[in-house]
Amino acid sequence: MEYSRKDKTIILNRELSKLDEFVLKFCKNLKDYVVVSGYISIIFGRSRATEDVDLLVRLKDKKEFFDIWNKLKTAEFECINTSSPDEAFEMLQEFAIRFSEKGKPIPNMEFKTIKTREGEYSFENKITLQLGNSSIFISPIEMQIAYKLMLGKNGNRKDIEDAKHLYELFKDKINNKELNNLIDRLNVSEEFEMIK
């Protein structure tokens, strides 16, 4: 694994899992997006299973969404909430919608628009993860650690464990000043102490 903070790039030479193949195939159809949350820990080795991958998009308008919808349909993906793109777009204004490969609800992509400061930060500071001949955009590691600790505040230990994995793996490479800023901003100092 090679991480260049300056170039905002990570090169990973991992053997692809079925989940990685699903994510790469899906993301080929998108331009402006960032993959966030649990999958970021998994792609870097966290040994746990998951049913879904979280992805944030920034959409200009309905037409852009319809273009993505058509591309995904051509690539044999389907929305598991509805077969109507109009209805899907309406849902997306308030909720996440999910896409999977046709007839295979697991794994699926939880497709959301950006609605929070943390989502905005992840999108604006996204990094490129190169996997073999393909690449995807992922959330910066500093935000992933802080965000997972925030989710862990509700007692969800899986999230604290995800944060611990990323912190142990990247603590010598990430921007620790920025991590501390995010820890303060998300008010997760207590949780951070648990994983240090």
Add this chain to the structure above:
Amino acid sequence: MKYKPDLEKIRKGQTEEEKNFIERLEFIKFWANYVKTHPDEEWSRQQNIVINSQIESSSQNL
């Protein structure tokens, strides 16, 4: 590479559940160190056993 958790740290847990959680964090530290010190192909091959089997069993159960 041996897994040697910090037993003193684990003993500080107030309940069995808490001790178990601390031990899990110790294992995650061990595994992250394994990932750091081994080629990507090697650790990912092991990890894929967990990931792929879940996806395969989910498909079979539908």
